[in-house]
Amino acid sequence: MLEARDLGHRYGAGPWLFRHLDLAVAGGEVLAVLGPNARGKTTLLTALAGLLRPKEGQTRCQGGVGYVPQGHDAQHRFAVLDMVVMGRARLVRSWSAPSQQDIQAAWSALERVGIEECAERPYAALSGGQRQLVLIARALVCDPTILILDEPCAALDLRNQRAVLAMVGDLARHGIGVVMTTHDPSHALSVATQAVLMDTRDIHCGVSAELITSQSLTDLYRTPIHATTVEAPFGERAVVVADFGRRPGAARRQENQIEKEAVPI
Amino acid sequence: MTALITPTSSAAEAGTAPSAGQAEAAQRRRTRRRRWALGALFGLLALAFLAALSVGRYSVPLNETARILAHEALRLAHLDGLIDLRQTWTTQERTVIALVRLPRSLMAVLAGGALAVSGAALQALFRNPLVSPDVIGVSSAASFGGVLAIALGGGGLVLMGGSFALGLAAAVLVTTMGRIRASSPILTIVLGGIVVGAFFDAMVSLVTYLADPYTTLPSITFWLMGSLSAATWTELQLACVPVAIGLTVVMALRWRVDVLSLGDADSRALGVDPARLRWILIVAVSLMTAATVASCGVIGWVGLVIPHLVRLLLGPDHRTLIPASFLLGGAYLLVVDLLSRSMTETEVPVGILTAILGAPFFVYLLVTQTRKEANDA
Numbered sequence: 209m210l211e212a213r214d215l216g217h218r219y220g221a222g223p224w225l226f227r228h229l230d231l232a233v234a235g236g237e238v239l240a241v242l243g244p245n246a247r248g249k250t251t252l253l254t255a256l257a258g259l260l261r262p263k264e265g266q267t268r269c270q271g272g273v274g275y276v277p278q279g280h281d282a283q284h285r286f287a288v289l290d291m292v293v294m295g296r297a298r299l300v301r302s303w304s305a306p307s308q309q310d311i312q313a314a315w316s317a318l319e320r321v322g323i324e325e326c327a328e329r330p331y332a333a334l335s336g337g338q339r340q341l342v343l344i345a346r347a348l349v350c351d352p353t354i355l356i357l358d359e360p361c362a363a364l365d366l367r368n369q370r371a372v373l374a375m376v377g378d379l380a381r382h383g384i385g386v387v388m389t390t391h392d393p394s395h396a397l398s399v400a401t402q403a404v405l406m407d408t409r410d411i412h413c414g415v416s417a418e419l420i421t422s423q424s425l426t427d428l429y430r431t432p433i434h435a436t437t438v439e440a441p442f443g444e445r446a447v448v449v450a451d452f453g454r455r456p457g458a459a460r461r462q463e464n465q466i467e468k469e470a471v472p473i
Numbered sequence: 474m475t476a477l478i479t480p481t482s483s484a485a486e487a488g489t490a491p492s493a494g495q496a497e498a499a500q501r502r503r504t505r506r507r508r509w510a511l512g513a514l515f516g517l518l519a520l521a522f523l524a525a526l527s528v529g530r531y532s533v534p535l536n537e538t539a540r541i542l543a544h545e546a547l548r549l550a551h552l553d554g555l556i557d558l559r560q561t562w563t564t565q566e567r568t569v570i571a572l573v574r575l576p577r578s579l580m581a582v583l584a585g586g587a588l589a590v591s592g593a594a595l596q597a598l599f600r601n602p603l604v605s606p607d608v609i610g611v612s613s614a615a616s617f618g619g620v621l622a623i624a625l626g627g628g629g630l631v632l633m634g635g636s637f638a639l640g641l642a643a644a645v646l647v648t649t650m651g652r653i654r655a656s657s658p659i660l661t662i663v664l665g666g667i668v669v670g671a672f673f674d675a676m677v678s679l680v681t682y683l684a685d686p687y688t689t690l691p692s693i694t695f696w697l698m699g700s701l702s703a704a705t706w707t708e709l710q711l712a713c714v715p716v717a718i719g720l721t722v723v724m725a726l727r728w729r730v731d732v733l734s735l736g737d738a739d740s741r742a743l744g745v746d747p748a749r750l751r752w753i754l755i756v757a758v759s760l761m762t763a764a765t766v767a768s769c770g771v772i773g774w775v776g777l778v779i780p781h782l783v784r785l786l787l788g789p790d791h792r793t794l795i796p797a798s799f800l801l802g803g804a805y806l807l808v809v810d811l812l813s814r815s816m817t818e819t820e821v822p823v824g825i826l827t828a829i830l831g832a833p834f835f836v837y838l839l840v841t842q843t844r845k846e847a848n849d850a
């Protein structure tokens with residue numbers, strides 16, 4: 209259980225990124241944080257993870273917190289197992305190297321995300337989705353009760369986005385509380401139980417299905433956005449459409465698909 | 474494209490029992506590989522060391538060299554009374570080996586190893602493969618200290634002391650500058666290093682310009698080119714302590730260097746304070762660099778080329794990279810020093826040779842590395 213009471217932070221004398229914020233994430237819950245660029249999402253996550261001391265308020269967590277920073281295109285060639293073992297850094301004494309026990313824990317974490325067959329390959333040779341799973345495994349290696357992910361799906365193709373989101377759902381099913389940021393509201397609608405919308409003025413918290421509507425998204429991103437559900441061949445799914453405009457020559461949908469009436473969800 | 478990911482099939486309930494063997498096997502494989510690599514490099518260093526002792530203008534047979542070495546070792550351990558080696562060597566041979574080549578070769582190992590380890594640590598620290606001990610300004614400051622000592626008529630201890638003190642002062646200055654702009658400490662440290670380096674380079678030029686062209690200028694110029702010819706037992710002993718301290722620190726922290734090389738955000742997320750670790754490592758590296766410059770002048774390229782070569786051969790893991798860099802750096806400088814004193818009638822300063830050999834080799838490395846990465850992708 210992760211709890212934040214009366215949390216507030218700002219850089220220097222700048223504007224408050226958030227203030228008087230109360231949050232609680234229990235095991236098995238997924239909290240999605242949405243907001244425009246440079247709104248302070250990462251700052252909020254680092255404060256929740258205990259990596260940043262907030263100007264006001266405090267966070268409390270029973271059990272450990274695992275933090276996965278935003279994925280980077282790292283070119284280093286560390287073996288995947290070595291990468292994951294580094295997740296034990298806070299448990300390894302300052303002047304020593306990881307023990308057999310640490311390596312064992314790393315291997316288990318790799319199994320948990322299902323990529324132990326990549327253990328001895330260089331990290332840089334993996335696909336973006338696999339890299340994200342390695343970073344998740346690295347955060348799982350200390351057995352956290354809360355996992356905080358900063359844009360886990362950024363720069364991933366659709367298949368890899370699906371893999372990472374499935375992993376998030378899987379971890380929540382096994383009792384881990386997850387906090388994640390995303391720029392795609394449909395990610396939040398598909399995996400998150402709760403949502404935080406960081407508006408330019410306000411911060412709204414609530415159940416994701418209730419909070420994420422056409423209206424709230426339009427206000428949040430200051431762009432016409434339409435949230436709806438469609439009946440896809442694989443079941444009913446929430447979709448979010450932004451109005452990017454439409455050029456006369458742009459592709460037109462060929463076949464007519466069954467579509468429900470647009471209703472806010 | 475890589476293998477399919479099936480995260481949903483992953484199982485937290487899989488437990489650890491069946492995987493214990495696999496993880497252990499993987500680890501054992503890697504440990505064995507690491508030991509082999511380090512063993513081979515140690516063999517290379519030992520070979521280079523023996524060659525450096527016996528080959529030269531005055532050549533001593535290899536078996537005599539080994540006997541003289543054994544004799545000296547026994548004498549140092551005060552065991553020469555117990556085990557008596559029959560003297561088969563001439564006094565002149567002993568003088569060449571024990572008083573000239575032995576301290577010189579040990580100094581080559583110490584300096585080459587220290588420079589290579591410094592380069593490896595700094596490249597990880599700044600996450601930049603082009604960094605070497607010269608970049609943080611320590612070499613320039615230490616050279617100014619040395620040049621100033623020579624110009625003022627000092628030598629030996631004064632030279633070492635001045636060079637060492639200024640080298641350390643530069644390191645402290647640069648790391649303090651890194652704290653001014655806490656938002657981008659790495660950039661600030663590199664810029665600070667360049668500024669400090671440029672300042673001390675200018676001071677070196679000034680002293681060189683003002684130096685007496687008949688007395689001090691030649692020795693300044695020669696010292697600046699870097700040479701092991703002045704190595705004596707006293708100098709070796711003096712250089713030994715700071716290098717040992719720096720080396721111990723870097724070796725002990727070498728796994729944390731791995732974590733640090735991932736970047737500040739990652740290491741903070743993993744519970745390693747990057748600023749503190751960086752500070753400790755820079756001080757350790759400066760100790761080694763300043764001691765090296767103080768005892769043999771500026772020897773470039775070892776700190777840049779050797780870590781790259783090791784990384785190419787053995788991968789980026791600093792648990793292997795740091796000790797391997799020491800071994801290969803030592804062997805490299807031994808060989809280059811051997812060439813420098815036996816190639817021509819007069820000795821070529823070793824700093825010139827490391828650059829002449831290092832620069833084309835570096836180009837070769839870049840080309841092969843690029844090709845290798847293209848093949849991997």
